[in-house]
Structure formats: structure tokens, C-alpha cells
Amino acid sequence: MKSKLITKVALIGGGPACATAAIQLTRSGIDIILISKEIGGTIKNANLVENLIGYPNGVVGKDFAKSFQLQLTKAGVPIILEEVLTVEQTGNKYTTKTAETEIISEYLIIGTGSIPKKLDVEGEKEAFLNGKLFYEMYNVKQSTDKKDIGIIGSGDVAYDYALNLQNIANKIAIIRRTDKTSSLPILQKRVKNTENIVVLNNHVIKKVELKDDKIILELDEDGKPITMIKDLVLVAIGRKPNHDFLSEVIISEYNSPKSDSKLHFIGDVNKNNFRQVSIAMGDGMKVAMETVKRIIEKEGYHGASGQVW
Ligand SMILES: Cc1cc2nc3c(=O)[nH]c(=O)nc-3n(C[C@H](O)[C@H](O)[C@H](O)COP(=O)(O)OP(=O)(O)OC[C@H]3O[C@@H](n4cnc5c(N)ncnc54)[C@H](O)[C@@H]3O)c2cc1C
Numbered sequence: 001m002k003s004k005l006i007t008k009v010a011l012i013g014g015g016p017a018c019a020t021a022a023i024q025l026t027r028s029g030i031d032i033i034l035i036s037k038e039i040g041g042t043i044k045n046a047n048l049v050e051n052l053i054g055y056p057n058g059v060v061g062k063d064f065a066k067s068f069q070l071q072l073t074k075a076g077v078p079i080i081l082e083e084v085l086t087v088e089q090t091g092n093k094y095t096t097k098t099a100e101t102e103i104i105s106e107y108l109i110i111g112t113g114s115i116p117k118k119l120d121v122e123g124e125k126e127a128f129l130n131g132k133l134f135y136e137m138y139n140v141k142q143s144t145d146k147k148d149i150g151i152i153g154s155g156d157v158a159y160d161y162a163l164n165l166q167n168i169a170n171k172i173a174i175i176r177r178t179d180k181t182s183s184l185p186i187l188q189k190r191v192k193n194t195e196n197i198v199v200l201n202n203h204v205i206k207k208v209e210l211k212d213d214k215i216i217l218e219l220d221e222d223g224k225p226i227t228m229i230k231d232l233v234l235v236a237i238g239r240k241p242n243h244d245f246l247s248e249v250i251i252s253e254y255n256s257p258k259s260d261s262k263l264h265f266i267g268d269v270n271k272n273n274f275r276q277v278s279i280a281m282g283d284g285m286k287v288a289m290e291t292v293k294r295i296i297e298k299e300g301y302h303g304a305s306g307q308v309w
Contacts, residue, residue, distance in 0.1 A: 002102045007033045009291060010096050010103050012084050013111030015041020016277045017267025019068045020284030021109055023075045028292040033103055035080045035096060039072065040065030042113050042268065043277055044138040045157070047164035052277060062138070064277075084112075088247050094263065107262040107291055110246075111284065114239035114268040114275065119152065123208040132215040133208065133233045137161055140232070146170045150217060150228060152205055153236030154180065159187035161234050162197050172197045173228070175219070177204050208233070241269045264291075 009025055011018045014036030022034045043049065046061025055064075072079060082098035087108070089095075094108040116135035118124060127133035134140050149169045151158050154176040162172045174191065179201040181188060191197050206225075207218040217228040243254060243265075253263050254271075264287045267273065267280030 002100060005103045007031050007105050009107040010105035011109040014039035015111060015113050017111035017280035017284040019072055020281040021288040022077045024285055024288035026075050026077050033078050035084055037083045039069045045136055047160045087250050089249050109264045109287055110269060111266045112242045112269045115242045117238045117240055119205055119235055121205055121207055127208045127210055127215055130210055132210060135235050137164060144168045147231035150175055150230040150233040155182045156184055158236040159183040159191050161236055163190055166194050174199045175203045176201050243269055
């Protein structure tokens with residue numbers, strides 16, 4: 001039987017958006033539960049985060065993400081490390097269910113981030129299941145030492161993955177559909193100055209196949225069919241909001257948010273949000289403070305005295 005928990009605010013997600021909101025709510029004396037598959041989120045993929053103020057030398061994505069767990073524990077945030085399978089609204093309450101737990105809350109904050117887009121070509125799923133094709137850098141657990149790696153994509157993430165692997169891999173090819181990139185100039189410059197990274201333009205992937213511990217890519221190069229052999233492939237062709245597990249009622253509020261709602265979406269899960277840690281944190285902080293304000297207005301004293309010391 002599932003264990004049943006009741007809380008004022010439930011938060012789904014363990015990335016910068018929900019971690020920030022959870023800490024602020026806990027500091028404000030609000031009863032919360034944070035539910036997430038893991039703590040850290042997408043930034044674990046990043047080679048070096050250089051746009052966060054307070055880190056003059058940048059910070060490795062994995063190290064930055066690791067610090068969240070410590071800070072959440074220090075703040076006393078109750079965490080359930082489980083995957084949320086469904087979220088429903090019944091009357092004026094939200095029910096969040098995992099395989100083991102059911103959490104009923106008055107307020108719900110969703111910060112489930114984004115998921116990578118798929119290539120949608122033959123052989124992709126098999127290559128993924130066999131550990132030859134990846135969408136997230138942090139899932140690459142095997143050694144990339146002296147490997148030949150293909151990175152499909154042309155944006156910041158593709159360039160970031162290539163730079164991440166530059167000192168370990170043998171050769172890295174960034175494989176782009178066109179001759180254009182949306183990547184930051186600073187990343188383009190670094191890639192250009194790195195000997196073992198090549199950028200291939202006008203290569204459209206048609207099929208992938210596994211053979212003798214290798215992954216074979218069938219591509220169209222300027223209209224001509226070609227084949228490439230790689231040890232592993234990373235796909236970085238964009239990301240989309242991660243909300244497929246939500247019920248229709250919840251999605252309808254996502255599409256048309258109500259001003260007086262007790263349901264909020266923060267960080268990368270939002271449509272058209274610029275996907276940045278500082279924006280996710282800002283969203284988390286704003287929604288946490290608005291929620292505290294509403295609770296105080298409705299219920300008065302909630303733990304914070306309101307007096308100036
Ligand atoms: C390669 C790469 C490099 C990047 N570099 C930078 C950078 O230099 N600077 C910068 O500002 N940003 C960077 N970003 C973007 C940054 O990672 C995101 O903007 C940020 O992580 C968004 O935070 P979030 O909390 O909204 O979502 P996420 O970090 O995606 O967190 C989502 C959380 O929800 C959890 N979750 C999802 N679904 C469920 C479910 N069903 N049940 C339970 N839990 C669930 C996940 O486990 C995760 O903990 C980079 C991204 C990538 C991919």
C-alpha cells in the first residue's frame with residue numbers, strides 16, 4: 001500500500017528551480033515536501049558554468065549540482081527521492097503520486113525541467129538501449145577514453161558536450177544539419193581552437209545501426225549517402241518541456257495559467273523560457289515568496305512573526 005502524506009506545498013523537481021523554492025519556503029516556516037527523481041537536474045550535463053555570478057572561475061556542472069543536496073539537507077527540506085507518475089487535482093487539493101507514495105497538497109509547484117528531443121530515425125532506440133547513443137552527458141557512465149565520438153546538434157549543448165570530452169576522447173565530430181550554429185561565440189571559438197574536434201556541415205542523419213561494438217551512422221552529405229563509424233554518439237538537437245506525465249486538467253492550467261492559481265510551473269518546464277540556471281532560480285524564488293505571501297494573507301501567522309527584530 002502507498003504511504004499517504006499531507007503537506008501545505010508539494011514541489012516536483014530537484015533542479016535549481018525547485019531547490020531554490022524549497023529552501024525559501026522552508027526558511028519561511030512553510031510545511032513542504034520536495035519530490036524528485038534525483039537532486040541536481042540538467043546542469044549536471046554542463047562542462048563549465050560561467051554565467052553564474054559568484055563563480056569567477058566558472059563551476060563544473062556536476063560540482064554545482066552536487067552542492068544542492070548539501071544545501072537542501074542543511075535547510076531541513078524533506079525530500080522524497082521517487083519519480084512522480086501522475087498529478088491530479090481533486091477539489092482544491094493536488095494529489096501527486098509515485099509508485100510508493102501519495103502526497104496531498106494545497107499548493108503545487110512543478111519544476112520538472114526539459115527533456116532532450118529524439119532524432120526519430122531507425123535504430124535509435126536500440127542504440128540507446130545498448131548504451132551506444134546518449135541524450136544526456138551525465139548518463140555516459142562508460143569510459144570515453146580514446147574513443148571516437150559523434151555529437152549530433154549545432155547549439156550550445158552540442159558544443160558544450162564536445163568541449164567536455166576534448167581531453168579524454170580521441171576524436172570528436174560535431175555533426176550539423178546545416179552550416180549554421182546557434183551556439184555562443186565563445187564556445188565556437190573554443191571548439192575551433194581544439195585540435196581533436198571537427199565540425200561537419202550539411203550532414204543529415206538517416207539511420208543508426210550497431211555493429212561489432214561500434215555505432216554506424218548513415219547520413220546524407222549534401223545529397224550524397226555516406227557512412228560513419230563511431231564508438232558512441234551523443235544527441236543534442238534541442239530540448240522540450242518535461243510535462244507528459246501530467247493530467248489533462250493540470251496541462252490545461254499550464255497552457256492557460258490562472259492568476260489566482262495554487263499551481264505554479266517554474267524553470268525550464270515553462271514554455272518559451274530562456275533555459276538558464278539563474279532564471280530557474282529566479283522563478284523558484286518568486287513563486288516561493290508569492291506563495292508565502294498568500295498563505296500569510298489567508299491564514300495569518302504561519303511561523304514568521306512579521307516583527308522586525
Ligand atoms: C549541456 C548543458 C549545459 C548547460 N549550461 C548552462 C550554463 O552554463 N549556464 C546556465 O545558466 N544554464 C545552463 N544549462 C541550462 C540549465 O541546466 C537549466 O536551465 C536548468 O537546469 C533548469 O533548471 P530546472 O530546475 O528548471 O530544471 P532541471 O534542472 O531540468 O531539473 C528538473 C528536475 O525535475 C526532476 N524530474 C523530472 N521529471 C520528474 C518526475 N516525473 N518525477 C520526479 N522528478 C522529476 C529531475 O530529476 C530534475 O531534478 C545547461 C544545460 C545543458 C543541457
